[in-house]
Amino acid sequence: xxxxxxxxIHVGLLVQIVLKQDQRTGKLxxxxxxxxxxxxxxxxxxIKVRLTNGEVGRVKEILx
Numbered sequence: 001x002x003x004x005x006x007x008x009i010h011v012g013l014l015v016q017i018v019l020k021q022d023q024r025t026g027k028l029x030x031x032x033x034x035x036x037x038x039x040x041x042x043x044x045x046x047i048k049v050r051l052t053n054g055e056v057g058r059v060k061e062i063l064x
Contacts, residue, residue, distance in 0.1 A: 003046045003059025009036055014064050017049060017057035028060055 003009060003017075016028040031051035038047045046058030 001062040003062055004042055004044060006036065006038060006041050006043075006047050008062060009033060009047050009049065009059060011035065013062060015049065015051075015059045016061040016063060017051065017055070018046070018060050019055060019057040022057075029055060029057060030063070031055065033059075 001008060003015060011033050013033045015033055016030050018026060019029055031053055033049045034052045035050040036047060037049060046060055048056065048058050050056050
């Protein structure tokens with residue numbers, strides 16, 4: 001499932017995000033959502049989240 005809809009994402013969800021520095025390569029980072037940073041209901045590039053390890057990026061895939 002893609003991460004473009006805020007309603008699909010919640011704290012504690014396992015996701016894959018793309019970090020700002022990895023946007024060119026598309027390298028994904030896996031982690032658990034600690035906080036949702038995007039306020040709008042949708043975003044074409046993915047909802048921005050902060051993971052429990054402190055990394056911030058846009059959700060590309062929801063794992064579970």
